[in-house]
Amino acid sequence: MPANSVGNRVLLTADQTLMSDYHKNIFIGFGTCAPSNFIPDKLYSWLFFPPIKSIKGIPVAAPYGLRKIEAQLLSEGFDVLTVAPTHIEKYIHNAKVLGIYTMDPFGLGPASTTLAFILKKEPFLAQCFRNLLENPCISEAKNRGMKIIVGGPGVWQFRYRPKLVEKWGIDCVIEGEAEKVVGKIVRAAINDEKLPQYHEVSIKETPGLDEIPVIEKPSINGLVEIGRGCCRGCDFCSVTLRPLRWYPYEKILQEIKVNVESEYSRHANLHAEDVMLYGSKTTIPNDNKILKLHKMAVKNCDSIGWSHCSLACIAIKPKLFARISEIILQKQPWWGAEIGIETGSPRLAKKIMRAKAHPFKPEEWPEVVRTSMGLAHDYKLIPACTLIVGVPRETEDDLLKTIELVEDLKDVRSLIVPLFFVPMGKLKDEGWFKETEMTPLHRELLIKCLRHGFRWVNEIIELSFSGKWYANIMQFFYKVFAKIAEYNIERKGITVKAGK
Numbered sequence: 001m002p003a004n005s006v007g008n009r010v011l012l013t014a015d016q017t018l019m020s021d022y023h024k025n026i027f028i029g030f031g032t033c034a035p036s037n038f039i040p041d042k043l044y045s046w047l048f049f050p051p052i053k054s055i056k057g058i059p060v061a062a063p064y065g066l067r068k069i070e071a072q073l074l075s076e077g078f079d080v081l082t083v084a085p086t087h088i089e090k091y092i093h094n095a096k097v098l099g100i101y102t103m104d105p106f107g108l109g110p111a112s113t114t115l116a117f118i119l120k121k122e123p124f125l126a127q128c129f130r131n132l133l134e135n136p137c138i139s140e141a142k143n144r145g146m147k148i149i150v151g152g153p154g155v156w157q158f159r160y161r162p163k164l165v166e167k168w169g170i171d172c173v174i175e176g177e178a179e180k181v182v183g184k185i186v187r188a189a190i191n192d193e194k195l196p197q198y199h200e201v202s203i204k205e206t207p208g209l210d211e212i213p214v215i216e217k218p219s220i221n222g223l224v225e226i227g228r229g230c231c232r233g234c235d236f237c238s239v240t241l242r243p244l245r246w247y248p249y250e251k252i253l254q255e256i257k258v259n260v261e262s263e264y265s266r267h268a269n270l271h272a273e274d275v276m277l278y279g280s281k282t283t284i285p286n287d288n289k290i291l292k293l294h295k296m297a298v299k300n301c302d303s304i305g306w307s308h309c310s311l312a313c314i315a316i317k318p319k320l321f322a323r324i325s326e327i328i329l330q331k332q333p334w335w336g337a338e339i340g341i342e343t344g345s346p347r348l349a350k351k352i353m354r355a356k357a358h359p360f361k362p363e364e365w366p367e368v369v370r371t372s373m374g375l376a377h378d379y380k381l382i383p384a385c386t387l388i389v390g391v392p393r394e395t396e397d398d399l400l401k402t403i404e405l406v407e408d409l410k411d412v413r414s415l416i417v418p419l420f421f422v423p424m425g426k427l428k429d430e431g432w433f434k435e436t437e438m439t440p441l442h443r444e445l446l447i448k449c450l451r452h453g454f455r456w457v458n459e460i461i462e463l464s465f466s467g468k469w470y471a472n473i474m475q476f477f478y479k480v481f482a483k484i485a486e487y488n489i490e491r492k493g494i495t496v497k498a499g500k
């Protein structure tokens, strides 16, 4: 029996920094982690997170995680509507439940913490989340009995902000993969039953492949999941606590088609913690499966991106990587992926990410990084790399080795972003890295990464927009922004200009 009836509507939304397609370039979305900076906020938000096109407040695409929850609730018969945060007033009057998706609600994620420390202000994503929750129409709806449920990868942060859960009247925070529990919780909300303030999805409640629905409406930038979980088990990561599952080709193709046929996006951003491992149960890529996946994707869309991949997989199968790049580059000049380098220290690699280099030994990690980054450069994969700074018990020697590695990568077209350690995964009970703990070596590493970024930024901007009709204007704006940032940093006495 459908739970659908007038006044029982479930509205889904996310804040402005998530309801954007970042000028069709997912990496520009990193800009949402920054606070107010060198240019006016309005101009910055237009450059880094312009509102996604919407028709009468209904966005043409929405964050993938929100689309999954929407599909799940639709399959259970709920009356669900996904709306843009800018138009929530228009639809909230008959909503019984407001579901909010979030990735970094208080700016406590590694990238936002680092940028907030440097610029000493609240990141845009935290500002926008607050603006959404403090929209007066939400408190009015709460007064007449509407319930608020929050989910998404950033909800762990609510444990650090319990007062705001109370102040904003959040009725339930769901932590983990919610497909199997969200219907039950929403039904209880509609029936005015008491909700658990926090619901942590247990392993038993984690959905199997056939319990995860196919999205019904377009996802931002054509993102489609190809699998969930990761087998590498890094200590600082929460993904590792989830079981590894790969979607069958048909399911992936169905989602690519949802995007392509909607005419919103003919791009497919393949999402997994390590795309190169598609279909594999070990740390060695399965040639047939990954090649078949890419041939299928290229045939059915105009361009491809990867969410994440590991350097170990590129290093262990360089010929396979070259073959995949040939398939991808048939239709596009480059592609991107987020890649974790984390450290240049074999000692630290052995301690906190023992399997990151697997099947190589953790001691071989710096060499694995150098080899794979070289291959990425040659085959036009542009990595946005992360480093972890301030891991508990990190030594000066660890930092020196990481600085050395960044220097070795200077000729690799990439961005390298140092992130302050945030206690998560198996290290969740450790202390946060605080700005008072910054040493001259930390500072040197930060400056090295900035120099690396400025060395490559113009070429990356050019490649990012090449072939688009609006390329010239966007390239101009981002290059001017990079120049302004460089000027302001140099004014502080930090030399970041670096000739090639």
Ligand code: SF4
Pocket: 230, 231, 232, 233, 234, 237, 238, 239, 240, 273, 310, 340, 353, 356
């Ligand atoms: S490889 Fe990446 S996703 Fe997997 S456990 Fe390590 S940090 Fe997490």
